[in-house]
Amino acid sequence: MISATRPSAVKIARRGLMLVISSPSGAGKSTIAGNLLKEDKGLSLSVSVTTRTRRPSEIDGVHYDFVSVREFERLRDSDALLEWAEVHGNYYGTPREAAEVAMAEGRDMLFDIDWQGAQQLQDKMSADVVSIFVLPPTMAELQSRLHRRAEDTEEVIATRLANSRSEIEHWREYDYIVLNDDLQRAFASVQAIVEAERLRRDRRPGLFDFVNGLLTEEPEL
Ligand code: ADP
Ligand code: 5GP
Numbered sequence: 001m002i003s004a005t006r007p008s009a010v011k012i013a014r015r016g017l018m019l020v021i022s023s024p025s026g027a028g029k030s031t032i033a034g035n036l037l038k039e040d041k042g043l044s045l046s047v048s049v050t051t052r053t054r055r056p057s058e059i060d061g062v063h064y065d066f067v068s069v070r071e072f073e074r075l076r077d078s079d080a081l082l083e084w085a086e087v088h089g090n091y092y093g094t095p096r097e098a099a100e101v102a103m104a105e106g107r108d109m110l111f112d113i114d115w116q117g118a119q120q121l122q123d124k125m126s127a128d129v130v131s132i133f134v135l136p137p138t139m140a141e142l143q144s145r146l147h148r149r150a151e152d153t154e155e156v157i158a159t160r161l162a163n164s165r166s167e168i169e170h171w172r173e174y175d176y177i178v179l180n181d182d183l184q185r186a187f188a189s190v191q192a193i194v195e196a197e198r199l200r201r202d203r204r205p206g207l208f209d210f211v212n213g214l215l216t217e218e219p220e221l
Contacts, residue, residue, distance in 0.1 A: 013206030016107045017197055018099070018125060019043065020118045020174075021190075023134035024164035025088070026146035028180040032134060033112050035187050040194065046099055046111045049075060052090035055151040065095075083113070083120035088159050092117070103128060108198070115170035122173070130197045132190060133174035137181040139164070 023029040037045055049065045051072050060066050067075070072091045076084055082100075084093030094111060102109045103125075111121065121129050136142040142164060146157045171177055176193050180186040201207065 010210070011206075012204055012210050014106055014198070014204040015128065016103045016105065016109065017130050017194075017203060018103070018109055018111060018121060018128045019194060019197075020111045020113060020121060020129055020131040021134060022113060022115055022118050022131070022167075022170075022174070023180075024136065024142060024167045025160035026142050026149065026164075027134045027136040028145065028183065028186065029134045030112055031183065032178075032180065032187055032190055033110055036190060036194070037110065039191070043108045043110050043194070044102065046094055046102075046109050046113075048092050048094055048113065049081070050090055050092045052088075052092070057151060082124070083117045085114055085116035085120075087114045087116070088156070088163060094121075108194075115167060115173065118170075119173065127202070130176075130193065131174040132176045132178055132193060133171045134178050134180050134186065135168065135171065137179060 021029045021033055033045070037043060047061070047063070047065060049067050049072060051067060051069050052064075054060060054064070054066050058064065069091065072084075072093065075081055075095075076091075076093060080096055081093035082096040084091065086092075092113070094113060094117065099109055099111075111117070113121075118129075118131055122131065136145070143157075143161055146152065146160060152160070176189075178186050178189045178193075197203070
């Protein structure tokens with residue numbers, strides 16, 4: 001029997017992909033991203049730097065590198081960030097080095113960033129970017145998820161809700177749209193997207209050698 005998960009003995013060199021996931025706050029992109037990172041060992045998280053205050057459940061250096069505004073500005077001004085944006089009144093940015101090393105080594109990286117960051121990566125590295133926008137089923141559910149998460153103050157939740165409509169308006173700029181009504185279904189959709197994008201011909205330069213090898217193989221008589 002051929003198993004779908006059986007590792008292939010044939011290795012074909014390929015480029016890494018930059019998986020960008022965005023959504024209005026509370027739609028569930030970090031939950032989906034977290035599940036994906038647990039299940040898919042070929043994917044690593046781009047750990048952003050931010051000036052936002054750490055949430056109780058977050059670990060410095062794992063979820064974000066929490067920095068002062070002064071340190072953020074130093075990183076930004078020394079070109080150490082691949083992209084950066086102000087979101088909900090705080091600065092966020094993607095460290096350049098980790099992402100460039102991952103791409104050079106053909107490793108896949110996940111970026112949990114907003115639409116402004118997605119636009120910047122799309123402009124700079126469009127061939128490598130695969131972008132997904134996660135939508136909530138209703139605005140009422142978005143609001144209850146922000147409350148149920150119970151990690152932000154009422155004031156912070158209000159700011160995020162107020163910004164959610166203008167964030168959703170950017171949905172057309174993404175390659176894929178995933179509706180996060182049922183978490184398992186949304187997660188399965190994201191897994192399917194990653195699987196298919198990894199098989200794209202233009203992401204697998206090793207196919208040239210592989211196919212040449214196939215065509216020069218002497219038939220066994
Ligand atoms: P985001 O990263 O988009 O701001 P989170 O991933 O933190 O959102 O999710 C916000 C809250 O909603 C969390 O408490 C999470 O457990 C919950 N959540 C995520 N997806 C679903 C879903 N499909 N149904 C119900 N709750 C969900
Ligand atoms: P949160 O404060 O909820 O962790 O994130 C707030 C928003 O900032 C989310 O939309 C998240 O995707 C975005 N974000 C997180 N890191 C980055 C980053 O490095 N760059 C950009 N542009 N947005 C980010």
